[in-house]
Amino acid sequence: MNSELIINCHPSGGIEIALLRDKKLIEIHHEKADNNFAVGDVYLGSVNKIMPGLNAAFIDVGHERDAFLHYLDLGPQIKSLMKFVKTLRNNRNQSIWPLKEENEPDIEKTGKIGTLMSRFQQVVVQVSKEPISNKGPRLTSQISLAGRFVVLMPFDEGVSISKKIVKQDERLRLKKLVQSIKPQNFGVIVRTVAEDQTVEELHKDLQDLTGKWEQLCEQLKTAEPKQKILGEGDRTLTLVRDLLNDDFSGIHINNQFLYNEIKTYVKAKAPDLEKIVKLYNGKTPIFEQLGVDKQIKASFGKEVNFLGGCYLIIEHTEALHVIDVNSGSTSGKEINQEENALRVNLEAAAEIARQLRLRDMGGIIVIDFIDLKTPGNRRKVYEKLKEEMSTDRAKHKILPMSPFGLMQITRQRVRPQMKIVVTEKCPTCKGTGETSSSVVMMDEIDNRLKYLVHNMNMKGISIHVHPYIAAFLTKGYLKSKRFEWFFKYKRFIKVVPVNSFQFGEYKFFNAAGEEIDV
Numbered sequence: 001m002n003s004e005l006i007i008n009c010h011p012s013g014g015i016e017i018a019l020l021r022d023k024k025l026i027e028i029h030h031e032k033a034d035n036n037f038a039v040g041d042v043y044l045g046s047v048n049k050i051m052p053g054l055n056a057a058f059i060d061v062g063h064e065r066d067a068f069l070h071y072l073d074l075g076p077q078i079k080s081l082m083k084f085v086k087t088l089r090n091n092r093n094q095s096i097w098p099l100k101e102e103n104e105p106d107i108e109k110t111g112k113i114g115t116l117m118s119r120f121q122q123v124v125v126q127v128s129k130e131p132i133s134n135k136g137p138r139l140t141s142q143i144s145l146a147g148r149f150v151v152l153m154p155f156d157e158g159v160s161i162s163k164k165i166v167k168q169d170e171r172l173r174l175k176k177l178v179q180s181i182k183p184q185n186f187g188v189i190v191r192t193v194a195e196d197q198t199v200e201e202l203h204k205d206l207q208d209l210t211g212k213w214e215q216l217c218e219q220l221k222t223a224e225p226k227q228k229i230l231g232e233g234d235r236t237l238t239l240v241r242d243l244l245n246d247d248f249s250g251i252h253i254n255n256q257f258l259y260n261e262i263k264t265y266v267k268a269k270a271p272d273l274e275k276i277v278k279l280y281n282g283k284t285p286i287f288e289q290l291g292v293d294k295q296i297k298a299s300f301g302k303e304v305n306f307l308g309g310c311y312l313i314i315e316h317t318e319a320l321h322v323i324d325v326n327s328g329s330t331s332g333k334e335i336n337q338e339e340n341a342l343r344v345n346l347e348a349a350a351e352i353a354r355q356l357r358l359r360d361m362g363g364i365i366v367i368d369f370i371d372l373k374t375p376g377n378r379r380k381v382y383e384k385l386k387e388e389m390s391t392d393r394a395k396h397k398i399l400p401m402s403p404f405g406l407m408q409i410t411r412q413r414v415r416p417q418m419k420i421v422v423t424e425k426c427p428t429c430k431g432t433g434e435t436s437s438s439v440v441m442m443d444e445i446d447n448r449l450k451y452l453v454h455n456m457n458m459k460g461i462s463i464h465v466h467p468y469i470a471a472f473l474t475k476g477y478l479k480s481k482r483f484e485w486f487f488k489y490k491r492f493i494k495v496v497p498v499n500s501f502q503f504g505e506y507k508f509f510n511a512a513g514e515e516i517d518v
Helices: 076-090 168-179 199-222 235-243 258-270 272-276 291-298 338-360 375-390 436-453 467-474 481-489
Strands: 003-009 015-021 024-031 042-049 056-060 069-070 122-129 138-140 152-153 159-160 187-191 227-230 246-255 277-279 301-308 310-315 321-326 363-368 397-398 406-411 462-467 494-497 506-507
Touching: 003 235, 003 258, 024 338, 076 122, 076 199, 076 235, 122 494, 152 199, 159 168, 168 187, 168 199, 199 227, 199 375, 246 258, 246 272, 246 301, 258 272, 258 277, 272 277, 291 301, 291 338, 291 481, 301 338, 310 338, 310 506, 338 375, 375 397, 375 406, 375 506, 436 481, 462 467, 467 494
Parallel strands: 003 246, 069 138, 159 187, 246 277, 321 363, 462 494
Antiparallel strands: 003 015, 015 024, 042 056, 042 122, 042 227, 056 069, 122 138, 152 187, 301 310, 310 321, 363 406, 397 406, 462 506
16 A cells, blocks of 8 residues: 655645545645644633533633533543642642642542533643534543654553554553553553554653643643643644554655655654655646646545446535435446446445545435345445445444445544535636626627726737637628727737637736736
């Protein structure tokens, strides 16, 4: 499996990141320059409202809408965290390393948030979901600091190993190793990429995370409510940290500063992969040069084609997403209807798994597959979709296919759904579905030409139009529209036919070839 990361930096500061696997686009991320509420950011929030009915609190972290903190997202050690924060802010000489003997008892799962928090109370929180639609960020008080190989969690002592590491000997090795090097009163989650890593690599990653904890505590001593006290960091570096492995053959970047930053990071974390970080200096936009733009236009939209004539119809509603599988013009003449339906459904399962990641669709997804008569075939489609979604980093749950061919999926929603407009407004009708009459269009051209000549005193004017309109303007010599302009304005107007123009589209250019916005 061959993976590539394409990073497109815009002059405005925004960044687009495309993940390709075997040259096929599977993820696209847009990072805005002003995104202040990214997953992983830690804030000193202020309780604005307690909602006993929801068993939750609304926290002011500086967003236009209050952030949401549920009781179950407080974490078992919330009392220990609040005690530590209070002590640290009241006594700035307090040690930043929490002691186990000073921990408070864990809270009960069935407790009430009103017994722990009150209005205007200050609390340290971490963004677990970015603002989506008209909702503010979702928060947790169970602080976690993510590194390349491990995740560090204060006020805990447990060591957990990723379920994707299946070798029992390796799981046991990692657990013993991490227990021997982790700081006291800190829990650790060992990530999948830590498999077969040396103690030196894991220890170095832990040192980076303890450095982050020190930074967080120092900021916390003097922080004001609603202030960010620790940022997750650049989204691009976060993706590189989470995705980078030996499968990667290239990381292409069109920005010198970001190239240097990522190259330094990769050199420190995975020196063997430093050579795959490449700076792109071509004149053609990087997404266009590497074929990403073409895949984006083909992959987004209501209808998505796959396997020749087969296609998906993807509809989005407020409550859920619906995907309909259609065989289209595909017909298996050499096989029966059941086998043909199975073949299309299996191919559709692979494309659906890709679309869920590509669009970052979250919540409830209902898929209407082509009807299958035998339970064994329905099971094959279910297993195929599970296999294709096994590499999806978002938490998800898939239910088996019903006799009606419906399959239900719930997928974690962390960021706003990716929406890319692949349609364009018709330049002729401007999206109205109606075009101006030719008489009105000629009046517009005459009026604008008159303004350019009389008001702006421009010379060397040319007009670019559809070939049919060009023929109309230049037909004849003494009776053509162009001759009429020459007689009227005492200057020659050049008419240029452009095949790509719509029938009613036209543009004016000056003598230097620059378009004139009239």
